[in-house]
Amino acid sequence: MADQSIYLQDPSDHEFPVSTRVASTYNPLHTFELPKGEEKGYSQQFADMYFLRLVALKPTVEKIAAEAWAEFELAGEKARQVERVLDVRQGELCWMVGTVFMELPLKPNVLDDLVKEHWIAAPPAREKYISYDDKDKAFLEDESGRLRLTGAHLKSHLLVTGCIVAVMGSENAAGEFEVVDIKFPDLPAQPERWARDLGAKKKKPPLCGKLGIVSGLGVNVDSGDTLLHDLLVEYLLGDIPSPADVSQISRLIIVGNSMDHASPIMSREDFDAAKRTKKFGQDIHDPVPSELLDDFLAQLLPTIPITILPGETDPANVTFPQQPLHPALFPTSRAYINPPTENDPTPNWLDSVSNPWEGDVDGWRFLATSGQPIDDVFRYLPGDDRLVMMEHVLRWRNAAPTAPDTLWSYPFQDKDPFVIKECPHVYLVGNQPRFETAIIQGPAGQTVKLISVPKFKETGMLVLLDMETLEAECVKFEVPEPK
Amino acid sequence: MAPPKRQSNRLAGATRSATPKGNVKPKATQSTLAFHGAGGIRKPGAAEPGKDVKDKNAEELSVEVAEPEKEVTEPEEEVATPVELEVESPAVAPEADPTLPPEEAAARAVTDAQIKEFWEGKEKERRAPRVHQEGLSVEEKLCRQWDTDARYGPCMGISRIKRWRRAHGLGLDPPIEVYAILLREQKADKQAYVDKLMSPRAGEEP
Numbered sequence: 001m002a003d004q005s006i007y008l009q010d011p012s013d014h015e016f017p018v019s020t021r022v023a024s025t026y027n028p029l030h031t032f033e034l035p036k037g038e039e040k041g042y043s044q045q046f047a048d049m050y051f052l053r054l055v056a057l058k059p060t061v062e063k064i065a066a067e068a069w070a071e072f073e074l075a076g077e078k079a080r081q082v083e084r085v086l087d088v089r090q091g092e093l094c095w096m097v098g099t100v101f102m103e104l105p106l107k108p109n110v111l112d113d114l115v116k117e118h119w120i121a122a123p124p125a126r127e128k129y130i131s132y133d134d135k136d137k138a139f140l141e142d143e144s145g146r147l148r149l150t151g152a153h154l155k156s157h158l159l160v161t162g163c164i165v166a167v168m169g170s171e172n173a174a175g176e177f178e179v180v181d182i183k184f185p186d187l188p189a190q191p192e193r194w195a196r197d198l199g200a201k202k203k204k205p206p207l208c209g210k211l212g213i214v215s216g217l218g219v220n221v222d223s224g225d226t227l228l229h230d231l232l233v234e235y236l237l238g239d240i241p242s243p244a245d246v247s248q249i250s251r252l253i254i255v256g257n258s259m260d261h262a263s264p265i266m267s268r269e270d271f272d273a274a275k276r277t278k279k280f281g282q283d284i285h286d287p288v289p290s291e292l293l294d295d296f297l298a299q300l301l302p303t304i305p306i307t308i309l310p311g312e313t314d315p316a317n318v319t320f321p322q323q324p325l326h327p328a329l330f331p332t333s334r335a336y337i338n339p340p341t342e343n344d345p346t347p348n349w350l351d352s353v354s355n356p357w358e359g360d361v362d363g364w365r366f367l368a369t370s371g372q373p374i375d376d377v378f379r380y381l382p383g384d385d386r387l388v389m390m391e392h393v394l395r396w397r398n399a400a401p402t403a404p405d406t407l408w409s410y411p412f413q414d415k416d417p418f419v420i421k422e423c424p425h426v427y428l429v430g431n432q433p434r435f436e437t438a439i440i441q442g443p444a445g446q447t448v449k450l451i452s453v454p455k456f457k458e459t460g461m462l463v464l465l466d467m468e469t470l471e472a473e474c475v476k477f478e479v480p481e482p483k
Numbered sequence: 484m485a486p487p488k489r490q491s492n493r494l495a496g497a498t499r500s501a502t503p504k505g506n507v508k509p510k511a512t513q514s515t516l517a518f519h520g521a522g523g524i525r526k527p528g529a530a531e532p533g534k535d536v537k538d539k540n541a542e543e544l545s546v547e548v549a550e551p552e553k554e555v556t557e558p559e560e561e562v563a564t565p566v567e568l569e570v571e572s573p574a575v576a577p578e579a580d581p582t583l584p585p586e587e588a589a590a591r592a593v594t595d596a597q598i599k600e601f602w603e604g605k606e607k608e609r610r611a612p613r614v615h616q617e618g619l620s621v622e623e624k625l626c627r628q629w630d631t632d633a634r635y636g637p638c639m640g641i642s643r644i645k646r647w648r649r650a651h652g653l654g655l656d657p658p659i660e661v662y663a664i665l666l667r668e669q670k671a672d673k674q675a676y677v678d679k680l681m682s683p684r685a686g687e688e689p
Contacts, residue, residue, distance in 0.1 A: 052636075056653075143633040
């Protein structure tokens with residue numbers, strides 16, 4: 001008989017090393033959460049939002065412009081400030097502050113939707129709203145009126161609808177304003193690291209690990225293989241032996257589009273496709289994507305705290321700012337979320353937050369969005385340099401400048417939360433085409449790390465941000481194709 | 484103990500006096516006068532509330548100060564007609580209440596003469612007098628001028644008093660006389676005149 005001692009052995013007493021995960025200090029802000037129930041009204045107009053934005057940023061821009069152009073002289077003429085856009089006199093060098101409005105004929109038009117309904121072939125989807133011809137116009141607007149901006153200098157600046165800028169120039173014979181120079185608010189004041197957590201007490205801050213950032217998980221039944229997701233779970237749980245120390249990853253932020261085709265409002269393309277196939281029960285909410293995501297989260301949650309933002313394809317409201325994903329979508333992971341009615345300010349291990357989101361992780365101030373504002377800004381500007389667009393969004397001090405023009409938004413009436421009041425240390429944007437990082441500097445010594453996170457479903461990338469040095473690296477998961 | 488009993492008496496008395504006049508408005512649209520001390524339980528004319536009542540209402544006051552137009556002050560209104568209430572208001576005008584925000588306290592201290600003087604100042608800025616406003620009171624003229632003042636934002640889709648509070652919150656320094664008039668209003672959330680004209684109910688009787 002063979003040696004049977006190798007079979008049926010008692011559990012060994014061998015002590016395997018257990019590594020504990022580094023703790024994550026977390027202090028979110030609720031800037032973008034809308035009031036619930038009756039306090040959230042929709043009877044107001046969007047003009048209030050533009051007014052609030054102008055009132056919030058006009059003093060800053062005026063100060064910057066006054067300092068910059070105090071001694072400016074062109075052909076012996078000094079520039080003076082005019083209060084209202086319509087006070088401009090022809091031939092006089094002056095400057096004023098207002099909101100930029102881009103009139104682009106290729107912007108979404110309800111007539112296009114009608115065409116799509118009545119004709120068999122829909123016109124091809126446009127990637128950008130700019131048409132590179134003379135039909136695109138830029139205007140400067142304030143409460144008195146609008147003035148068309150022209151000039152060769154205009155092309156050297158990136159402008160989208162909704163930026164508050166100071167424009168200097170003079171009106172020409174055609175009634176258009178020829179631009180000489182443009183100034184925008186630039187980065188706001190940046191809080192110190194650990195400002196909100198430690199405050200005045202000079203306690204020693206805890207040692208921090210790394211932050212895992214992933215976006216565009218795209219979980220759904222027919223979204224292809226879930227092997228990538230399983231690999232991600234195993235990696236984060238430490239099941240895969242890897243050279244990196246996974247216990248250093250203290251928190252995971254999922255930046256949008258966790259579920260694929262799960263938005264209750266179908267996009268135009270999906271709707272047209274659905275109309276042709278006429279499947280029964282088409283418009284009923286499909287619970288499968290959220291169940292799959294729930295399984296994914298439930299595997300991770302016992303060991304790692306997660307912050308999840310809704311995205312364009314998630315079952316959250318379509319208007320910006322998107323409200324947190326409701327705990328009802330996560331039957332198993334619900335145990336780790338604070339119930340929505342509880343007023344406990346300390347978040348639990350699964351924090352479902354709004355999109356965009358502002359908060360403190362390990363002392364650093366984060367501003368994260370699931371990509372919709374940057375994707376919309378992309379449609380207004382030539383080229384595909386997302387980092388430049390992200391930098392401009394911060395320098396315009398507006399997290400969603402194109403809301404409410406081409407980005408659906410809630411009609412704010414009391415204050416516009418998209419105006420960035422405190423400069424973040426890290427600006428995260430999810431669902432972008434590539435993984436890119438950059439560091440930008442501000443006039444008062446602010447430094448912001450910009451990170452554009454690619455879609456996990458397509459690229460398999462998990463971004464790891466070292467919380468001590470703010471260096472970003474990425475881990476790539478790949479499933480090799482069978483030959 | 485005592486408060487609920489007084490409230491029920493008040494309501495009973497209110498209905499009795501309201502019926503002869505025949506203009507009993509339904510409760511839902513009942514205008515509210517924002518007497519600051521209204522936990523809902525005070526006789527109009529009672530100058531100093533009892534010590535214990537004040538303590539009891541202290542928390543309610545601090546909570547309700549933020550939204551004075553939502554305060555339920557039915558007991559006071561149903562006792563007298565709108566005209567009488569306006570006359571009564573100076574008499575019951577509270578002394579400096581520390582729980583009120585400073586702008587509201589200042590607004591309540593504004594007198595009619597002050598409002599008229601403010602309006603004269605505005606009229607002097609123009610070269611010609613305003614036409615088509617002969618039938619309006621000074622208060623209404625001032626409110627309409629407040630509506631169309633572009634510095635404080637669009638006037639459509641927002642009530643006048645909310646617009647004033649928003650302008651104040653944003654640091655735009657809106658005139659306190661306008662706030663005084665708006666606080667004395669019958670209907671707490673009065674819309675701008677232009678807004679009323681543009682609304683679907685423009686053809687109805689005011």
